[in-house]
Amino acid sequence: MHILGVETSCDETSVAVIDDNNRILSNIIHTQEVHSRFGGVVPEVASRAHVKKIVPTYQAALAEAEMTLDDIGLIAATMGPGLVGPLLVGLTFAKGLAFARDIPFVAVNHMEGHLAANILEHPDLSEHHLTLIVSGGHTMLVEVEKFGHYRMIGRTKDDAAGEAFDKVAKLLGLGYPGGAELDRKAESGDPNYCKFPRPLIKEPGFQFSFSGLKTAVAIHVGKLDEQSRSQHIADIAASFQEAAVDVLSEKTIKAAQDKQITDITLSGGVAANRRLRSVLGERCDRAGLRLFYPSPALCTDNAAMIAAAGYYRFREDGPSELITNAVPYLKLEQA
Ligand code: KG4
Ligand code: ZN
Numbered sequence: 001m002h003i004l005g006v007e008t009s010c011d012e013t014s015v016a017v018i019d020d021n022n023r024i025l026s027n028i029i030h031t032q033e034v035h036s037r038f039g040g041v042v043p044e045v046a047s048r049a050h051v052k053k054i055v056p057t058y059q060a061a062l063a064e065a066e067m068t069l070d071d072i073g074l075i076a077a078t079m080g081p082g083l084v085g086p087l088l089v090g091l092t093f094a095k096g097l098a099f100a101r102d103i104p105f106v107a108v109n110h111m112e113g114h115l116a117a118n119i120l121e122h123p124d125l126s127e128h129h130l131t132l133i134v135s136g137g138h139t140m141l142v143e144v145e146k147f148g149h150y151r152m153i154g155r156t157k158d159d160a161a162g163e164a165f166d167k168v169a170k171l172l173g174l175g176y177p178g179g180a181e182l183d184r185k186a187e188s189g190d191p192n193y194c195k196f197p198r199p200l201i202k203e204p205g206f207q208f209s210f211s212g213l214k215t216a217v218a219i220h221v222g223k224l225d226e227q228s229r230s231q232h233i234a235d236i237a238a239s240f241q242e243a244a245v246d247v248l249s250e251k252t253i254k255a256a257q258d259k260q261i262t263d264i265t266l267s268g269g270v271a272a273n274r275r276l277r278s279v280l281g282e283r284c285d286r287a288g289l290r291l292f293y294p295s296p297a298l299c300t301d302n303a304a305m306i307a308a309a310g311y312y313r314f315r316e317d318g319p320s321e322l323i324t325n326a327v328p329y330l331k332l333e334q335a
Pocket of ligand 1: 162166178183271272
């Protein structure tokens, strides 16, 4: 069977075709550049850009897969969490296609999509694993008993990890969204230039907090004169990244040991961060744990992961109803 996936929860318009053997036949991702000048995603602007791009992106996905709609056996689209306007564009488009051509439709939880990216790429990953979901809107440690069965272990009390990366990147003049640029900049910086706080690292439990770390960076930058600020951008980026990665890695290893889980995955946009991948990878090796993460293009928002999650969900629960609506604050536990 071939599955068409549609993702429009934020500022990526993406359509993909995969097959039921986890083979990606196309995964077209159009990132809206228009928001960078506002320093954040403007929901109404995003909705309009999705309306413009959804049909060409869909056509490109079918063309690259060398298929027509006749070859598609299931249509999956993100129903939440996300921005309601953008969600409605992709969801309505997908439901329209499904209705017009009598193809089964399945609604997908975006966070379940992120964790499905690992299942899509790593056939030897145990069904029972721990995932650290780190995206622009979420930071959470989740025990996956098996696909569709989740136990929340910990989450952030304030900012998401990606949000902290983006805010620090903005402070350092690296543009928006600046997580990936900060990752690149940090490569040439000294991670020991400044010892920023590691919030909650020694606290029991698995909560995260990133707003204090972000404020510590802002205070440090505020004290620098123009010249030392521009001289030390890479050092500040590396020092901030080191603190964030240290907390994320430490808590993840502790949670895996506490719950006696040996397989760990990274999911979400920040899973593309090279320092997080290497530090957590080394610590997992030392602790005898296995770490899996998606290839970079499958970490950030994309429709292949939505198609994969849709297919697993369809096998468990069958199709969703065509009256399914967008749910902006949909929780993973509701998946
Ligand atoms: O999963 P995602 O594409 O969208 C959400 O569902 O939020 O995640 C986007 C987030 C942004 O905050 C972006 O700056 C961050 O992921 N990000 C990174 C990297 N690549 C993307 N953060 C740190 N290092 C990266 N290499
Ligand atoms: Zn996402």
